[in-house]
């Protein structure tokens with residue numbers, strides 16, 4: 001027998017399946033979807049078996065060396081889906097397959113066999129276990145036992161295979177150091193130390209400045225100090241250590257209160273009926289539920305899933321990573337209990353693998369997860385659901401650059417089951433498809449509690465400036481926050497961070513501190529007094545003098561969340577504030593902890609970036625403030641108006657969801673912009689019409705398709721030359737009404753020391769575009785292997801920088 005194998009050699013010249021001979025002892029064992037080890041060139045590599053055949057057109061085939069799985073990790077459907085995914089996104093087959101599987105299956109982890117039964121096993125297996133419950137997998141290879149015996153025992157549930165990754169990853173702990181005394185005692189100790197104890201003094205000085213806890217490793221790196229210096233101060237009991245587990249499974253030992261299906265409102269009922277019908281009749285449609293925030297979309301998802309489970313089928317629910325909050329998880333676990341697997345990035349590799357196994361072994365019927373959960377290896381899907389379908393996080397910004405919506409629809413068609421897209425602000429592309437009848441549109445116009453949407457007040461910040469108010473808070477917002485707090489209620493304040501980082505500039509000469517590796521200003525982080533690059537993680541201390549003119553007048557500018565917090569403390573000193581941004585949520589579990597504190601009313605104000613805009617549901621929040629609604633409008637991104645509208649609608653949905661009425665204050669410099677004005681009127685349909693006109697005029701999606709080719713190289717001339725050549729090739733191969741823009745330098749022309757150029761293609765009908773691009777890029781294969789030239793293609797670009 002012959003196996004067709006896609007090998008793990010990431011090169012486009014190798015992007016095809018190769019035939020291998022299946023040796024005797026693997027005959028009947030190897031099936032499509034299993035991973036194998038095969039000789040390739042002079043080494044052994046991993047590969048996926050994609051098919052079996054009786055003969056090959058090649059002779060002198062090499063032989064499969066090893067089998068990594070005894071049960072296929074990819075189903076036939078997923079094998080086919082991966083082929084399509086690779087071709088659609090112009091990625092390699094191997095990259096597509098690996099994107100569908102948990103990380104653990106990419107590496108070669110040690111395995112072991114565990115016995116699950118007391119009943120006797122076939123003789124060979126009995127002698128392998130030899131009275132033990134667990135044996136290393138290697139012993140199986142050495143013992144020369146027929147693999148089909150093992151496979152059979154696995155199928156019968158008598159034994160199982162473990163990957164030894166779990167204990168190592170989940171139990172990982174990190175050491176933190178913090179002062180164990182008050183700052184003034186540290187200062188005393190500092191003064192008592194002799195000048196020869198320079199290292200100890202440095203370390204103390206650091207904690208006098210920043211008495212917060214810090215990772216031991218970061219501390220050592222930052223101060224260039226040694227473990228023994230730290231130990232000395234630990235012995236003197238000036239510092240102390242603590243151990244923190246990087247991750248604890250938040251759902252462990254947690255009991256979820258069971259919930260029952262609610263009686264649907266008329267609107268919900270009308271939306272639900274055709275979905276139920278599809279589920280019953282095994283028909284595929286794509287439903288777009290356009291429902292205002294709080295209109296009960298989630299209840300519809302839950303009841304659709306209920307029908308699916310009752311039929312013995314399975315459901316996939318995608319939610320944006322950021323709204324995979326305990327609140328969301330609770331709703332699904334509350335309804336379906338242990339039949340739910342949860343997949344999100346905070347899980348360790350071992351835990352992700354465990355959840356994936358529960359799906360593969362049919363222990364669960366429902367998966368709730370972020371983007372990659374769309375590849376869950378279910379075989380009887382009854383529904384696929386995408387909540388907040390407009391979210392950009394459904395697009396993967398790395399090879400394979402796929403959109404989860406496309407994958408979900410393809411799987412829905414394969415399984416002949418409905419796909420439900422839900423949003424209060426559908427993506428323009430989706431709504432346009434619904435208008436054309438490609439998707440079935442359902443509208444939920446009312447909140448289930450029949451409460452009105454909160455009043456949205458626009459504050460023109462130009463008037464504030466004229467009235468002499470230079471602070472980032474308008475008088476109106478300040479008053480409303482004060483009133484809200486004095487009533488014992490809570491407020492959420494949002495800083496639209498993009499375009500608003502704190503950069504450092506010299507007031508004397510205007511010099512801006514930039515990253516030495518990227519053409520982008522460094523961002524000031526007050527806690528650590530460091531300047532950081534958000535693209536490459538470069539860090540340096542905040543300078544005291546301008547590196548260009550030596551002036552002392554070098555200062556940070558802009559209003560990040562830290563500055564917003566400081567300003568707020570000055571303005572409303574009595575307020576208790578929680579700040580949520582990338583800095584305060586970096587540590588695992590921090591996100592949940594902050595939200596819990598806010599829910600427990602340990603703070604009056606939650607302030608933060610976009611991440612607070614979504615999915616949160618707090619009874620006591622009656623005021624939402626948006627600091628600068630227009631900060632996104634001026635970015636070089638044709639979706640900026642859409643994003644602004646979405647953001648304003650999402651945040652306003654956070655206020656007054658329960659008994660108390662809510663209010664929204666939106667500060668802006670352009671209140672007349674249609675995205676802001678129509679958001680304040682909750683008028684999605686008019687926004688849609690207006691924005692469609694704009695897109696038509698300037699020829700952007702959904703009126704055309706885009707493709708983005710980015711070329712980068714450490715050598716500036718090489719990057720420019722390759723981009724030029726690609727643009728020229730494109731012009732020659734596309735049809736006359738297709739537009740090729742570029743090559744132009746990318747909006748960030750240099751990143752991580754690489755110069756970047758781009759070509760954008762705008763097209764309506766270009767059936768051969770993928771193969772043309774493929775051919776063009778193939779010309780650079782050699783160069784890419786030999787130099788550091790990189791070319792990436794995005795057939796559905798969202799990040800235009």
Ligand SMILES: Nc1ncnc2c1ncn2[C@@H]1O[C@H](COP(=O)(O)OP(=O)(O)OP(=O)(O)O)[C@@H](O)[C@H]1O
Nearest residue numbers: 262263264265291293294295296297298299448653
């Ligand atoms: N038929 C119903 N009867 C009574 N209450 C309902 C009904 N459907 C939903 N609810 C309740 O209304 C509230 C809002 O519903 P849900 O969270 O499902 O709306 P949503 O559209 O998903 O909101 P968002 O887009 O803001 O996440 C929830 O507290 C939910 O329990």
Ligand SMILES: [Zn+2]
Nearest residue numbers: 515518533536
């Ligand atoms: Zn950088």
Ligand SMILES: [Zn+2]
Nearest residue numbers: 506509546549
């Ligand atoms: Zn200067």
